[in-house]
Amino acid sequence: MTSSVRGRLAALPLLLALVATPAAAFTNRLIDSADPYLLEHAHNPVDWYPWGPEAFAAAKAENKPIFLSIGYSTCFWCHVAEKTIYSDPAIAAVMNRWFVNVKVDREERPDVDRLYIVATQMLTGNGAWPNNLFLTPDGEPFYAGSYFPPRDDGDVPGFPKVLAAIHDLWVNHRTEKVEPAAAEVMGNLRAIAAKQAGRTGPVEPAAWLKDAAATLVKSADPAHGGLGRTGPKFPQAPALSLLALAGHDDPAAAAALRQALDALAEGGIADQLAGGFFRYSTDASWSLPHFEKMLSDNAQLLQLYAAAAERSHDPLQRAAAAATAAFLLRSMRLPDGGFATALDAETDGVEGGTYLWTRAQVEQALGLAGTERFLEAYEIVPMPGRDAEEPFTALARPGVLRLRLPLADTLERIGASDVSSLLASLAPQRAKLLAARDARPQPRRDDKEVVALNGMAIAALAEAGRTLRDAALSDAAAAAASRIRDGADAP
Secondary structure (H helix, E strand, O other): OOHHHOOOOOHHHHHHHHHHOOOOOOOOHHHHOOOHHHHHOOOOOOOEEEOOHHHHHHHHHHOOOEEEEEEOOOOHHHHHHHHHHHOOHHHHHHHHHHOEEEEEEOOOOHHHHHHHHHHHHHHHOOOOOOEEEEEOOOOOEEEEEOOOOOOOEOOEOOHHHHHHHHHHHHHHOHHHHHHHHHHHHHHHHHHHHHHHHOOOOOOOHHHHHHHHHHHHHHHEOOOOOOEOOOOOEOOOHHHHHHHHHHOOOOHHHHHHHHHHHHHHHHOOOEOOOOOOEOOEEOOOOOOOEEOOEEHHHHHHHHHHHHHHHHHHOOHHHHHHHHHHHHHHHHHHEOOOOOEOOEEOOEEOOEEOHHHOEOHHHHHHHHHHHHHHHHHHHEEEEEOOOOOOOOOOOOOOOOEEEEEOOOHHHHHHHHOOOOHHHHHHHOHHHHHHHHHHHHOOOOOOEEOOOOHHHHHHHHHHHHHHHHHHOOHHHHHHHHHHHHHHHHHHHOO
16 A cells, blocks of 8 residues: 555545556456455455455366455554565466465454454464465365465475465365365364354353353463463453453452553553553563554453443553543544544554654653653663664664553652652653654554444443543544444445
């Protein structure tokens, strides 16, 4: 996607802007889409099909396997694949010759995404996006992976080698290798579906809640908080909500929830300047995030923090709720009152480029004395593998801002009585840094309005408006609800 169509554009204006750009060397079927992620691939030399009967009919008519690639618009490695693989005419020629190629936005087709991420987990033991699978013309998966490099990289085969191997399997070993693998995966998928559909017996919600909470408490990280003890670590808002429910009667669940909420709010996974939470942490301490910001994550976490703050009156939880709500209104709200889906992980090809700081950059914004005081409370956690040739670097390796731990020592060092006074005392410095950050190139925003995600945001803002006694949040929830209602009624 060219820079002229980046930014705050809804799907239809984005399509018009793309059509208005100079003629591209290639155009495929995705040009007829209104989906930003699919449009990003509309000028690939790959002969992409959108998900649908046309693709499956072509695969059957041509007796070719399907290459299915599932991603979304703010996925960093999805962008890398688009640039390094799907924009390469030589690789595209092989894809077009041997396969029917289908591109899916997981946010537009969550049903397709749910099915094939489970299939990938069966085939590989894990799953991630981009989620790439090879299917029979009937849609049965027999091979899967995530990002494939364009060329061989050590022991990792490049995508051309993968394509050649799959083609050989399809042409020469279909009966003894491809079809049994596909049948096994489909059999397992059907067994899962049958088990879910056939569950019977008495409903025991209290016992189930107790057992689920006990399992989650066992997985809690006693050192760093949250669920799981190694990176990558996701907030897992639904699981934390279960702990919140169980915590009314279970002190261990309540303690695990409190530790998780504190760790998230203190860490680099929280945007300490603009509010909101990044997608996940690549390390165990919540310091080094993967830099997507998703409406789904932030809506769920907002509702969780607002409800927790109402029960506990904890100043850190209340501050996290207020900051997350402010982020939604500032960065995710669209002119029509609805909410965009996500902010990209990268800026001009650099993952997290907008958000990273060196001490020299902080000094430029705050001055020496202001920097000394600010860095008594916050630290810059260096990003691994960054060097001085990348954007936004000066004098030192760039890193992510997070609160210094232990928090009690930080409060004493700053001379603050509690978290509220700490945050209030440094609000001017954070505002200066945010203003400097806003002057940098910004990540793209996916302005696709997903009804289900907007519903989550509406519920969260309504809860936060009541809890925080902030009428602006309640008004934003009402405006978004009106937008969804009016849009649903439109022809």
